[in-house]
Structures are given as C-alpha cells and as structure tokens.
Amino acid sequence: MRGLRGALPVLFGLALWQGAIVVLGPPPYILPGPVRVAGALWENRALLAENALVTIAEVLIGLALGAVLGWITAIGLALSPSARRMVRPLLVFSQSVPVFALAPIFTLWFGYGLAAKIAMALLIIYFPVTSAFFDALVSTPRGWVEQARVMGAGPGRIMWCVRVPAALPGLLSGLRLAAVYAPIGAIIGEWVGASRGLGYLMLLANGRAKIDLMFAVVLVVAALTILLHRAVDGLANRVEARRRA
Amino acid sequence: MTAPPGLRFSGRVLSGAAQVLAPMSLSVAAGRWTCLLGPSGVGKSTLLHCFAGLGDDLLLDGTAEAGDGAPLAGRVALMAQSDLLLPWLTARDNVTIGARLRRERRGHAGAARLLERVGLHGLAGRKPHALSGGQRQRAALARTLFEDCPVVLLDEPFSALDVANRARMQELAAAELRGRTVLHVTHDPAEAARLGEHIVLLTPAGVSEVPAGAPRAFPRAPDADDTLALTGRLTRLLLDAA
8 A cells, every 4th residue: 555655656747748748749759758768768778777887886985975074074164163264165165166067177187987976976965964964063052062071071072972973963964965966966977078877878868869768867867866865864764763762 | 089179259250241240259168068049140050150160151250269279170060950961872871971071981880870879770771852851850960970079060950840859859969969069059949948058149239148057957858947937038038139
C-alpha cells in the first residue's frame, strides 16, 4: 500500500507527459514520449551505467571532501573571530560568482579528468555545509559554554565536547542540502569539458539529435539525485535518532 | 576538597556604558551557606558571574576574590536555574562531563554513587529528555557534587521546580553541600529563610545583612515558626525596598 502511494505521483507525472504527447503531438525530436524514452533507457543501459558510475564517483568524492572541508572551516571560523573577519567575506564572494563561470577555469586548472568535476561538486556544496554548521556552532546555548568554562575547559575542549555535538543537527541539515547540490556541480563540470559522465553523454546525445537518449540521461540524473538525497537523509535521521534515544 | 575559602567582593560592574551592578561590597563566610536575596534585575547573577570568572562582556571595576588570596579558578562550581544538562549525553555522562572537559580520567563508579545519593538510582543511563524536571535538577546537583569544589555558586537553582520538588531539592542540596562555601542567589524569601546561615539583602538601595538567628536544624523546616517569621520579615524588607 505504501509502495503504491509512493508510485502514484510518478504515475501521475507519466500520465501528464503522455497526455501532452497525445494532445499536442510534438515531433519526437522535440519531445519524445515516455515509451520512447523508456526504450532508449533500455537500449543504452550499458552506456548509461558506465557514464553514471563516473558521475557518481565525482559526486561522492566531492560530497565527502566538501563535507570535511566545510566541517573544518566552520570550526575554524567559530574558534577564531579574526578568521571570521578575514574569511567570511571571501566565502560570500565565492558564492556570488556563478558556478558556471568557474567551470571553464577549473577545467583549465585540473584538466578534463575527474578532478575538475570533483572540484565543482566540492565548491557548490562547500558553502551550504560551512554556513549551516557555522551558524549552529555559534548559536550553542550560552549556559552550556559558561558551565564548561567554570569547569575549567579551554576553547578547544569546549568546541569538541559541547559545541560540535550541539551543532550536529546544523551539520546534518547542511549535508542534506549538499546531497541535492553536489550532482549539479558535477554535471556542470562535465558540460564544460569531459569525455565521460552523464553530463558529457547528455551533450553527446544532443549533438547527435538523439533526443530520447538525452531525456533518458535526465531521468537517470534525477533518479541518482533523489537516491543520494534519500540515502543522506536516512543516514542523518539515524544519527539524530541515536542522539535522542 | 581543600579547605573552603571565604569570598570577598568590592566594586561595581559595567556592561558597556551601563552599570549592571552598583558599587557595593560583600563578604561571604568560609564554609557557610550564604543566601543573597534581592529583586530581579538588581545584579545578583552578575555578582555570581564575577566569582565564576564569567562574562566577557562585563567589566569588573573592583575585585572578586577568595578570602585566602589564592585564585578562585578551579575551586568553583556553578549550578544555574536551568539544569544545563547536555541532551545527547546520559545522566551519568552529564555528571562526569567536567572530567571529560578537563581530560581527567575518573571512573564512572563515582558518578553512579552520586546519582544514587541524589535519588536517581537506576536512571544513570537515561538521557535528560527522559527525566522529569525534578530529576534533571537532581542530576545537575550530582554534576555539581562531582566537581567537588570548596566553593559552590547557586543561581536560583530551584526556582523552576514545583513546591514539593523544590522543598526536597533544598533539603538534599543543604545536606550534600554542607561545609562548603555556598553563595546562593535567590529572589524567594522563603528559600532564603530555610537555607541561609547568613542572609544578605541586595536591593537598589544597597547591601545589608539580615540576622538569621541560630537555626535549630539546618535546613530549617519550611513550616517551623522561626522559618515563617523570618520569611515574613524578609518579605517585608523586600516590599519596603521596592
């Protein structure tokens, strides 16, 4: 029953899509129907899987690195007011530069391989993770910190034993966001210059007028993103439940 | 625990340009329970913060020191109105948090004993959300006892409890903290009348010691005639000062 309820929106979306095909009758090179796309998915399953693996690797490595770097940055900023004054404006500036504009530069620096895409995924999630965790770190209830100080703890111990665990929910919500953003970064990186990956395959299919394959790739990207978000969300929920139990 | 020192304060406290504690001086007897009674906003908690070495945004124009001249840091425990238990730790881990913060190795056996003494036998593995308000404040008392400091600062620690729980906590705290230098900030005349070996009234008009008389038992019974009379006298003094 629950599975059916989850499938309902999907079926509804497919029905809308098929309805548009029937009513508007667009040529298949503009909007292929669900059946055609399903066919392309099946025919190109090996190709899709091979390229999806590349993108998944980029996303996962970018996510892990971005999370660790964001974690370290947030703690550093929370510990040092002077670092905050120096680094925070830079962080905001880095976010005001459109990621698209940076992609060619990263390709120039890191080449056509995995590194440039990992850097893109990392960059796009670094800020949400850092700022969500930092905000949580600086809003640790004052009483807890004062209590720890009276007990003779230094700033480092207070950070490790009180502020970091207190801010864990903030870090987790940053990671939930990151799971949605990271694939965007990797795909953009692949558009700019790649010989493998789902972003590359999308452009290739477009260039060869294989519109049904292009749609198939979009579906795969969407499915991967949803799966990644679900996985991170599930993990975060389990961590939070364990903390409360 | 080392011999409890007395406490001395003299001066005033500023926060920016504002004065949060008017010029005053106070001395707290060593090894005795002193209640500092006064209306809200008169600067009682500020005074405690000065002895605890807290308040980065406060400027102490004067001194807050131990009577023996040695530094107070490391000899002071603080118990606040809110229990300040960390929600992700069990009661046992909350009691021993001070040791963890100082990187000391101290067994959980002591914590279990303390929890038993404050009446939380069998609840050591529970997290704060699974404890009642009274139980949480008992765990906070166990944490304060675990610190084993000669000076204990109490910042209205029982004011959030219902009457029966408050009376029980007062008895428990009085028994467990006996012999230490206790500075107990409260706005409740009945609490000061029960617990104070010395009672100091702090009002906008200034500081004055109220003779508490020698108690027959400590803490005084809440319904004893002398406790009720003292409560009445303190209430009158607060009314007159307002």
